[in-house]
Amino acid sequence: xxxxxxxxxxxxxxxxxxxxxxxxxxxxxxxxxxxxxxxxxxxxxxxxxxxxxxxxxxxxxxxxxxxxxxxxxxxxxxxxxxxxxxxxxxxxx
Numbered sequence: 001x002x003x004x005x006x007x008x009x010x011x012x013x014x015x016x017x018x019x020x021x022x023x024x025x026x027x028x029x030x031x032x033x034x035x036x037x038x039x040x041x042x043x044x045x046x047x048x049x050x051x052x053x054x055x056x057x058x059x060x061x062x063x064x065x066x067x068x069x070x071x072x073x074x075x076x077x078x079x080x081x082x083x084x085x086x087x088x089x090x091x092x093x
Contacts, residue, residue: 004029005043005057009050019047042068
């Protein structure tokens with residue numbers, strides 16, 4: 001996947017059509033490969049950072065993946081807080 005992404009950013013040249021086609025390709029790979037942590041959202045964000053001038057695509061992928069994992073962590077943490085809050089309210093009733 002990482003090697004393919006190097007080629008993808010060279011070929012698509014920042015066009016929306018190219019980005020859309022690369023997302024389709026990533027989705028097809030992910031759907032046919034047993035395990036692929038890098039999905040089309042992570043890839044799209046990495047390419048977006050590349051377009052902004054951050055030319056190290058591996059760093060962009062890692063940053064994008066970590067951002068996704070952080071959002072997931074914060075979401076799970078908020079669910080836990082809601083659960084704890086509900087339990088506290090039940091005890092006070």
